Structures are given as C-alpha cells and as structure tokens.
Amino acid sequence: GNSVTQMEGPVTLSEEAFLTINCTYTATGYPSLFWYVQYPGEGLQLLLKATKADDKGSNKGFEATYRKETTSFHLEKGSVQVSDSAVYFCALDLGAAGNKLTFGGGTRVLVKP
Amino acid sequence: DAGVTQSPTHLIKTRGQQVTLRCSPKSGHDTVSWYQQALGQGPQFIFQYYEEEERQRGNFPDRFSGHQFPNYSSELNVNALLLGDSALYLCASSLYSGGPYNEQFFGPGTRLTVL
Numbered sequence: 557g558n559s560v561t562q563m564e565g566p567v568t569l570s571e572e573a574f575l576t577i578n579c580t581y582t583a584t585g586y587p588s589l590f591w592y593v594q595y596p597g598e599g600l601q602l603l604l605k606a607t608k609a610d611d612k613g614s615n616k617g618f619e620a621t622y623r624k625e626t627t628s629f630h631l632e633k634g635s636v637q638v639s640d641s642a643v644y645f646c647a648l649d650l651g652a653a654g655n656k657l658t659f660g661g662g663t664r665v666l667v668k669p
Numbered sequence: 670d671a672g673v674t675q676s677p678t679h680l681i682k683t684r685g686q687q688v689t690l691r692c693s694p695k696s697g698h699d700t701v702s703w704y705q706q707a708l709g710q711g712p713q714f715i716f717q718y719y720e721e722e723e724r725q726r727g728n729f730p731d732r733f734s735g736h737q738f739p740n741y742s743s744e745l746n747v748n749a750l751l752l753g754d755s756a757l758y759l760c761a762s763s764l765y766s767g768g769p770y771n772e773q774f775f776g777p778g779t780r781l782t783v784l
Contacts, residue, residue: 560711592775597777598777599673599759599775599776599777599778600712600759600761600775601775602772602773605772645711645712647711655700655702655717655763655771655773656702656714656717656725656727657702657704657712657714657761657773658714659711659712659713660711661709661710661711662709662710662711
C-alpha cells in the first residue's frame with residue numbers, strides 16, 4: 557500500500573537555525589508530494605508541492621525536492637522564525653481522480669527566540 | 670470569500686451514540702473529502718463526495734457514512750460510537766477535475782470526544 561514516514565518530533569530549534577524534516581514514501585505509482593502545515597488552533601494549510609521527479613517546491617522560505625531515486629521529499633528552511641512553530645505533515649497523492657491524500661504522522665517544530 | 674467551515678467546533682458523545690458533523694466547502698468548490706486525525710497522528714482519509722455520490726473510500730467501517738447536498742455541503746455520520754472514534758474530523762474541499770491533483774482546502778475541524 558501507500559505510506560509516508562517522517563521523522564518524529566518534537567524538533568526544538570533556536571531562531572535563525574537551519575531546519576530539516578525528513579520524509580520518505582512508499583507508493584504503487586508516481587505520486588505528487590506535499591508538505592502541509594498546521595499552526596496552533598488552525599486548519600491544515602498547503603505549504604508546498606511537487607508533482608514529478610526532481611521538481612522543487614518552495615514557499616515562505618521552505619523548500620523540498622522530489623527525489624524519486626531515494627523516494628524522499630525532505631523539507632528544509634535556512635533560517636527559522638518563532639512563527640514557524642507548528643506541526644508539519646508530509647503527504648502524497650497518486651493523482652487519480654478524487655485527490656485522496658495519504659499523510660505521514662506529523663513533526664512538531666518548536667522555535668525558541 | 671469564506672473558506673471551508675465546519676460545525677460544531679467541539680462535540681462530546683457517549684459510546685453507542687450517533688453523531689453528525691457538517692461541512693460547507695469553499696466557494697466555487699464541488700468536492701468534499703473527510704479525514705480523521707487522531708491525537709498526535711496524521712489525518713486519515715475517510716471518504717470523498719462529488720455530485721452527491723461517494724467517489725472514494727478509505728479503510729473505515731460502514732459505521733461511517735456521509736452525504737452531499739445539492740449546494741455541495743456535506744455531512745459525516747458516525748453510528749454506534751466507540752472510544753476510538755475520538756479525534757479531530759477534518760473536512761477538505763476542492764474543485765473536481767477528473768485528473769491530476771487539485772489543491773484541497775481544509776477546514777478547522779470538529780473535535781469529537783467519546784466518553
């Protein structure tokens with residue numbers, strides 16, 4: 557079946573530190589890959605996406621590259637802010653009609669001033 | 670432009686009861702998906718509705734059922750509640766294209782507690 561595995565948190569960082577959250581996937585086809593973010597008290601928001609191998613998604617200083625050879629989609633940000641404190645979810649979708657997302661377990665990130 | 674709205678925000682039920690959760694999609698969207706997010710876990714796909722029909726279903730028992738209305742809003746019904754049904758229930762809406770992924774917009778969720 558399809559699955560997403562991401563590093564467990566919490567990840568605690570100081571402001572301006574470098575952030576990496578690892579994500580690997582297993583899929584029966586060629587999925588699109590996503591990072592969603594859930595801020596405290598808010599709904600899930602799409603952070604970035606990549607739809608084919610070697611694509612790089614980017615948004616708000618975050619980046620992730622679709623690596624088919626390693627089935628990975630690691631999230632990175634060069635300099636985090638306190639406002640980046642949230643739970644981050646890696647997800648995949650196989651692109652068939654219907655858009656059914658498969659999520660990882662989430663990684664909580666806490667950025668301290 | 671209102672985003673995805675869900676009601677109620679919180680709900681407390683006892684085992685064996687039935688519950689109905691409601692969702693209004695983002696303006697212009699015609700497809701509604703429901704997800705269950707247990708505490709500390711990622712969301713799991715329950716099912717999806719388009720044109721008032723269930724189009725896809727995840728690995729959930731028949732106790733979980735739904736409905737979509739002509740105005741595209743949707744309900745999630747859970748019968749014979751179990752303690753394990755306690756979770757945040759998320760609704761997501763999108764515009765059906767029949768092809769590659771269209772972004773899903775999520776609502777804030779309904780927190781269901783089963784005692």
